[in-house]
Amino acid sequence: MKKIITTVAGIAAAMSIGPASALTVTYGDFSDLSAFQQNGATAAIADPVTDASNRKVLRLTNNLNQSGSAFLTNSINLANQASFSTKFTFNISNPQGISDGDGQGADGIVFVVQTVANTAGGIGGGIGYLGIAKSVGVELDTWDNGPGLNDPNGNHIGINLGGNFNGSTQPIGTRMNNGSDWFAWVDYDGVNDLIEVRLSQTNARPVAATLSRTADLVAELGQTNAFVGFTSGTGSAGGFHDIVNWEFRDTFQPIDPNPTPEPGSLALLGIALTGLAGLRRRVRA
Numbered sequence: 001m002k003k004i005i006t007t008v009a010g011i012a013a014a015m016s017i018g019p020a021s022a023l024t025v026t027y028g029d030f031s032d033l034s035a036f037q038q039n040g041a042t043a044a045i046a047d048p049v050t051d052a053s054n055r056k057v058l059r060l061t062n063n064l065n066q067s068g069s070a071f072l073t074n075s076i077n078l079a080n081q082a083s084f085s086t087k088f089t090f091n092i093s094n095p096q097g098i099s100d101g102d103g104q105g106a107d108g109i110v111f112v113v114q115t116v117a118n119t120a121g122g123i124g125g126g127i128g129y130l131g132i133a134k135s136v137g138v139e140l141d142t143w144d145n146g147p148g149l150n151d152p153n154g155n156h157i158g159i160n161l162g163g164n165f166n167g168s169t170q171p172i173g174t175r176m177n178n179g180s181d182w183f184a185w186v187d188y189d190g191v192n193d194l195i196e197v198r199l200s201q202t203n204a205r206p207v208a209a210t211l212s213r214t215a216d217l218v219a220e221l222g223q224t225n226a227f228v229g230f231t232s233g234t235g236s237a238g239g240f241h242d243i244v245n246w247e248f249r250d251t252f253q254p255i256d257p258n259p260t261p262e263p264g265s266l267a268l269l270g271i272a273l274t275g276l277a278g279l280r281r282r283v284r285a
């Protein structure tokens with residue numbers, strides 16, 4: 001599927017409610033990477049990449065001792081107090097090199113919103129993110145670098161600001177570099193200064209956040225125009241770090257592929273069924 005960019009500014013303006021504009025970027029696959037600026041190792045990987053499941057993916061790194069990134073070339077204006085919602089599927093396969101406590105492979109992937117430059121950060125434990133100031137980075141970290149990089153273990157997620165691994169972290173029980181698809185949701189509510197991350201091995205948005213932290217992204221970024229994309233790094237351990245699909249919304253509008261009905265809808269459905277049953281009884285009588 002090709003990239004789809006939808007603008008509904010006209011609708012929002014006509015209704016005079018909601019945000020002044022709404023932009024959704026959707027990649028069902030990555031057969032067309034023309035809207036991305038690729039940096040470092042990512043730029044050196046020939047496109048398109050077909051993975052072991054015959055899918056066209058965005059492969060960020062594929063060998064040892066690399067740093068790479070891919071950001072949408074055009075910045076996005078996060079006008080609603082820097083709010084955004086995003087969901088992506090990632091897959092880390094082909095673990096290489098040395099092992100940490102949970103096995104082979106490193107270093108992970110970081111989802112990044114940043115303003116400094118359309119570029120990539122440090123290799124290895126830097127996961128392509130270290131040093132990207134004025135940013136928020138949600139790390140999917142598969143290598144234990146210890147306290148120096150604020151790693152609680154060799155398989156965790158974290159929410160970081162300013163290009164440093166300084167945020168709250170959450171260990172994940174199953175190895176993220178297990179070659180399976182993982183599903184991640186990141187939502188930033190700029191009104192309440194709250195970032196929430198959800199991680200799942202199924203394509204169903206978890207009710208509870210896996211990890212959250214408060215942050216004022218407008219203050220952190222210093223502006224609301226931001227580059228959005230992904231970074232990755234490898235060192236003496238590595239692997240294939242792939243983004244399988246991606247959706248990004250420039251406002252706080254959490255993405256749920258399989259929403260459960262609202263209680264109100266269920267109540268209405270119940271009334272409708274009751275009404276039908278009543279009708280049937282009347283018809284029979």
Ligand SMILES: [Ca+2]
Nearest residue numbers: 141143144145
């Ligand atoms: Ca690490």
Ligand SMILES: [Ca+2]
Nearest residue numbers: 100142143154
């Ligand atoms: Ca590990």
